[in-house]
Amino acid sequence: MRLVIARCSVDYEGRLNAHLPLATRLLMVKADGSVLVHSDGGSYKPLNWMSPPCAMAETDPEEHEVAEGVEAVWVVQHAKSEDRLRVRLHEVLHDSAHELGVDPGLVKDGVEAHLQKLLAEHIHTLGEGFTLVRREYMTAIGPVDILCKDAAGASVAVEIKRRGDIDGVEQLTRYLELMNRDPHLGPVTGIFAAQEIKPQARTLATDRGIRCVTLDYDALKGIDDVGSRLF
Template sequence: MLKADGSVLVHSDGGSYKPLNWMTSPCTVAAREADEAEREAGIEQVWTVKNTKTADQLVIKIADVFDDISHDLGVDPGLTKDGVEAHLQELLAAQIELLGPGHRLVRREYPTAIGPVDILARTPEGAAIAIEIKRRGEIDGVEQLTRYLELLNRDPLLAPVTGIFAAQEIKPQARTLARDRGIECLTLDYDAMRGIDDVDNRLF
């Protein structure tokens, strides 16, 4: 398989997904007719694929051409990630009741001197809550929220401010650190928040 970006992949006859050998772009492909010795060995064409950044090269000797097909797949639409932190933040802000009945949103991207807190909310009693949102909740995210809380608690109009670390998946080490620092953890169900999965009717 020769791709538009110059990449070349050699697959087995069995139709396996992973190629047996390949050369990824940037590379150049040069094709030539087989010489006399190669023709005696049953070779018709020789492709030499060279990487333009390294000395790597792939030499492909073609004995028979059974089919030669070209497919135009159109313009590359680009990769769009679904479920990124911005999506989770927007959904949680719109469904702030996931924190508990009576909670209300104050602001998304609440500014601090070291960067914005994803969400600032208040409990039914009026206490401030800073929420940091990640797709994968790891120790670095807890550390980040800890720094935000330290700054926010210096503001007499907000203090005392508690923290919630929210993510689709929270690592055990991150939960342990959050618990040690008095930070609550919240696991976010992205599909349920988008309304495409009914959590009440799941078998598992």
């Protein structure tokens, strides 16, 4: 992983155009080719990013950019679309590279991990015709708990929590925004599944077209009187 802290401006061109004015930011270049632009706020969500497959080239600035104080330009081009990220570096404050090795993945504890395992084994409880693609489907910003297909063959991302709150809905929303940019997956819909879902989280999920499912842990384990009931 390469970490660069720099005064920079960023332009995103593609299905939408976005501009980040000149400011000091953290630029992350990962081994999988993804490039993420972070500020010193906004939690872990990047301000902008380019997910793989993509390629990055460092080029010299154009004459008008030199006049504006630009020292170098990163051009990040997506391999399967016209999406492009252009980062203009005015001053590099830090530049380092680190070999992180192979990550073993996220290991979840307690009931949440068991819920994921049980739901994956009985994915049909989400609806007739649902099939499992895989657990812990990795994205550039973290793993989605479950990726599955509905009866029509469309992709569905499932985020599982013990207690579902607004942060969980926001997390799933970020996954969906990223996954829907992948032409091999999109369109991707979302299911927010938890043993208990707060009213505010349910309202936000519904507003964003995300389906909410209340999970019954005992029912999934097969020890509930109602058998395999989810609700």
